[in-house]
Amino acid sequence: MEQGKDWNPDLYLKFRNERTQPSIDLIRKIDISFQPKSILDIGCGPGNSSQALLRRWPNAKLTGVDNSENMIEKAKKSYPDNTWIVADASKYTSSDKFDIVFSNAAIQWIPHHEILFKKLYNLINICGVLAISVPRFDEMPISKIIQRVASKAKWKEATTGCADAFTRYNYQFYYDLISADYQKVEFWQTDYIHVLESQFAIIEWTSSTGMKPYLDRLEDEDKLQFEDEVLSEIKFDYPVQKNGKVLFPFRRLFMVGYK
Ligand SMILES: C[S@@+](CC[C@H](N)C(=O)[O-])C[C@H]1O[C@@H](n2cnc3c(N)ncnc32)[C@H](O)[C@@H]1O
Secondary structure (H helix, E strand, O other), rough: OOOOOOOOOOHHHHHHHHHHHHHHHHHOOOOOOOOOOOOEEEEEOOOHHHHHHHHOOOOOOOEEEEEEEEHHHHHHHOOOOOEEEEOOOOOOOOOOOOEEEEEOOHHHHOOOOOHHHHHHHOOOEEEEEEEEEEOOOHHHHHHHHHHHHHHHHHHHHHHHHHHHHOOOOOOOHHHHHHHHHHOOOEEEEEEEEEEEEHHHHHHHHOOOOOOOOOOOOOOOOHHHHHHHHHHHHHHHHEEEOOOOOOEEEEEEEEEEEEE
């Protein structure tokens, strides 16, 4: 990944608990009666989702794949006993298959999900499980605010096409895709309501994820100004509560397929 555009694991982990909760919830729902021997975590980031998987199945052999060198370096340092691979998940191949192929908050960065899901299917052992969660960022006010700011004359040229950094499909699309290949499927959607310390925390949260493609196109000083303009618009959709906290609703879609 291009230097300066790589992910920042420390900023990402500032909201570690909130970002890991969907993995914990998805893992809890996986209904299997055997002990999985091998698990693949696609877009494992700094290893937080992988660690949640190992808390449920401590004897499984875990492989984490991520195309960010920074993220994999952080995962390696934090959890040296697992296998960590720097690779684009859409190109990743393995001669081994896995009992569980898992991914939290990562595949929205990868295009062409018909192809990706076929690939993931082929990486799963018979009777294994696919378990995926994707944020519905484009359905949230913050996404619209970022796009509104980006469409201003000052930012328009630099940020053209940034909204396309995220792959978006509706749940009907995923249902058709997964139910065609798997014996049983489960789908649900959750609105987490995260309690943050301030409105600026929403900027910190999204600067390392949903706002990242926009910031990656800007010089350092412009990044700050762009963030400031987003912050000034945040106030209407994310007001300060009576106790000073700010509520940040965050929608996520969950999908489980049993092969
Ligand atoms: C929001 S983080 C999710 C990290 C972790 N799974 C979690 O649950 O918090 C998204 C991760 O997807 C990774 N990613 C994005 N595109 C990818 C690709 N094409 N192949 C592999 N990883 C990718 C990013 O580098 C990042 O670490």
